[in-house]
Amino acid sequence: MNNRLLKFASIGKKVTMGLAGLFLILFLLVHLGINLTLIRNDEGEWFRAASGFMGSNYLVKVFEIVLGAALLLHMILGVILWFENRMSRPVRYFRTNRSDTSFLSKYMFHTGVVIAVFLVIHFINFYFVKLGIVDPPPGVDTHDFYTMARLLFTNPVYSAIYIVALILMGFHLNHSFQSAFQTLGLNHNRYYTLIKRMALVYAVVVAAGFILIPVFYLIKY
Amino acid sequence: MDLTLKIWRQKNATDRGGILTYKVTGVSPDSSFFEMLDMLNQQLIEGNQEPVAFDHDCREGICGTCSLFINGRPHGPKRGITTCQLHMRSFSNGDTIYIEPWRARAFPVIKDLIVDRGAFDKIIQAGGYVSVNTGGIPDANAIPVPKFNAERSMDAAACIGCGACVASCANASAMLFVSAKIAQFDYLPQGKVETTRRVQAMVQAMDALGFGNCSNMYACEAECPKEISIANIALMNRNFLKAKVCAEKEG
Structure with missing residues (x-):
């Protein structure tokens, strides 16, 4: 426990995690924007253009590193905080705690793990192909992300996993959005209701937006 | 009312402890929760058994001594009250009631349902005070305090330090708890000047004592007998961040 990171104050860890989370929240909007071009009836013209830009622009490459760092930091701090929190109550209650809490907030770690597992699948399907670590599906060009996405979304099993993962991510986002502001100290009677509403709208828009795509492909093909 | 009680019994700090079952009969719905426990203890004493040890003092909800985890909730099923303000009319005849001590690494069990909340005192000692002697009662409006700030400070100062949040x-x-003890001073000019030092010292003490980190679940706010706001x-x-980012180094 003499590690410097572990000695970092509780609020320091939470704030860092919150800031990294907010960066990921912003990134998801960009990601959603690009993905939604998949439901344009243009045989992937816009999507290819967007993914081509994201894959070649230098500024985006810098952000890719920042994004990766934010993701890692968010996950590492999440695990450290989870362990610390577990250790702070060595003897558990006989009768389970029935205190009033928001249901979702209790499962942030669990939904976080689901998202992490989904990210591994997601990286194998797309990001690692781009990096050349994983071969693209047979007959598909390494840079043809439109065909790769279309192949996956027309597969009902993959789409089902995708939809479940995205619903759980929506739950994670709903709590994390307002939680990040609370941690940063931006919560009092002027913001409270507004932030809670924004969190719900954001979570629903992002989750529903991403889910729309496999639903669209399953119906169309 | 006839009740089945499942109570945590533990001889001392090193004993492993466990849940024991007791029966109490003829409890009046008008009696308080503690009067019901007093009845049980009377039974135990008459049967030559060790009575159940539990913390209580004022029995009117202002001292913060009582601390029972009843059926999975601190201070029982009702909002905004302490255990001593809980009455048996909140339960039904034939109920099984689980009674446990507060559970936290920083609150070790001393005996049965009594835990050591000295950790809270240590946090207060780290900075939960105004360090100049303010003398006698000052003139009413010598230091102007807006009504809003006075109210907010009083709301935070309502914390009785019972530990239900933990x-x-x-x-x-x-x-x-820590934030209430910081906020009660931060809203007032006499306390505000020391916020930078206070918030860092108290958070450091809190971390060192082995309390967990907040996950913004807000169970504390829901269970606080004084309804302290999150x-x-x-x-x-924000005061901690301001202190770490903006404040000059002292000394």
Whole structure:
């Protein structure tokens, strides 16, 4: 426990995690924007253009590193905080705690793990192909992300996993959005209701937006 | 009312402890929860058994001594009250009631249902005070304090330090308590001047004592007998950040 990171104050860890989370929240909007071009009836013209830009622009490459760092930091701090929190109550209650809490907030770690597992699948399907670590599906060009996405979304099993993962991510986002502001100290009677509403709208828009795509492909093909 | 009680019994700090079952009969719905426990203890004493040890003092909800985790909730099923303000009319005839001590690494069990909440005192000692002697009562309006600030300070100062926030928190975090003790001073000019030093010292003490980290689940706010707001935690967080980022180094 003499590690410097572990000695970092509780609020320091939470704030860092919150800031990294907010960066990921912003990134998801960009990601959603690009993905939604998949439901344009243009045989992937816009999507290819967007993914081509994201894959070649230098500024985006810098952000890719920042994004990766934010993701890692968010996950590492999440695990450290989870362990610390577990250790702070060595003897558990006989009768389970029935205190009033928001249901979702209790499962942030669990939904976080689901998202992490989904990210591994997601990286194998797309990001690692781009990096050349994983071969693209047979007959598909390494840079043809439109065909790769279309192949996956027309597969009902993959789409089902995708939809479940995205619903759980929506739950994670709903709590994390307002939680990040609370941690940063931006919560009092002027913001409270507004932030809670924004969190719900954001979570629903992002989750529903991403889910729309496999639903669209399953119906169309 | 006839009740089955499942109570945590533990001889001392090193004993492993366990849940024991007791029966009490003829409890009046008008009696308080503690009067019911007093009845049980009378039974135990008459049967030559060790009575159940539990903390209580004022029995009117202002001292913060009582601390029972009843059926999975600190201070029982009702909102905004302490265990001593809980009455048996909140239960039904034939109920089984689980009674446990607060559970947290920083609150070790001393005996049965009594835990050592000295950790809270240590947090207060780290900075929960105004360090100049303020003398006698000052002139009413010598230091102008806006009504809003006075109200907010009083709301935070309502914290009786019972530890229900820690008990209810899934992470055994003390942030609601610590933030209330910071906020009560931060809203007033006499206390504000020391916020920078206070918030850092108290958070450091809180972390060192082994309390968990807040996950913004807000069980503390729901279970607090004085209904302390989690807005205080946000106030503590921003003051802590301000102190770390903006404040000059002293000494």
